[in-house]
Amino acid sequence: MVSALYPGSFDPVTHGHLDLVERALPLFDHLTVAVGVNTQKQPTFSTEERVEMLREVLPVSDKLEVVTFSGLVVDFCRARGIGAILRGLRTVSDFEAEYQMALTNRHLAPQIESVFVMPSAQYSYVSSSLIREIVRNGGDVSSFLPAPVEQRLRERLSRD
Numbered sequence: 822m823v824s825a826l827y828p829g830s831f832d833p834v835t836h837g838h839l840d841l842v843e844r845a846l847p848l849f850d851h852l853t854v855a856v857g858v859n860t861q862k863q864p865t866f867s868t869e870e871r872v873e874m875l876r877e878v879l880p881v882s883d884k885l886e887v888v889t890f891s892g893l894v895v896d897f898c899r900a901r902g903i904g905a906i907l908r909g910l911r912t913v914s915d916f917e918a919e920y921q922m923a924l925t926n927r928h929l930a931p932q933i934e935s936v937f938v939m940p941s942a943q944y945s946y947v948s949s950s951l952i953r954e955i956v957r958n959g960g961d962v963s964s965f966l967p968a969p970v971e972q973r974l975r976e977r978l979s980r981d
């Protein structure tokens with residue numbers, strides 16, 4: 822059985838993240854989407870809210886699970902017997918950061934393999950941070966975000 826972990830901030834989940842999950846799902850027997858509790862970033866949504874939105878918009882599948890995690894990704898994988906880390910590659914700039922992360926993770930846990938999937942071209946420039954900026958300035962993000970997520974983001978940012 823091949824299990825993978827898809828770690829990230831998902832602040833909030835975008836169509837880019839969903840596109841990646843749909844592409845990766847047939848490749849694995851089980852896919853765990855893991856929302857990181859990152860103490861260094863000040864998130865727009867709490868960890869619980871990010872999990873809730875993911876559960877709402879991810880496809881229904883026995884192979885999919887949404888969890889939170891803190892600490893090292895490789896430690897989390899080892900504790901759960903997960904052998905692969907899934908990440909998305911959008912641009913060359915993603916590659917640099919992901920390359921560094923993948924080799925560091927390999928150093929820490931040589932038995933865990935990083936797997937990279939490219940999103941559909943229409944999502945290859947979509948990021949949660951850019952979307953937050955567009956919403957803050959009143960722009961249209963409906964093609965980048967699932968409707969319930971867009972609504973929650975508008976409500977959240979209008980209070981700032």
Ligand code: ADP
Pocket residue numbers: 828829830831832835836837838841907908909910911915939940944945946947948949
């Ligand atoms: P992190 O803070 O870990 O980068 P993100 O939620 O921004 O968290 O991204 C998590 C993963 O999802 C990363 O591998 C990132 O490259 C990927 N990702 C984010 N947005 C997209 C997108 N539009 N298309 C494909 N992959 C994406």
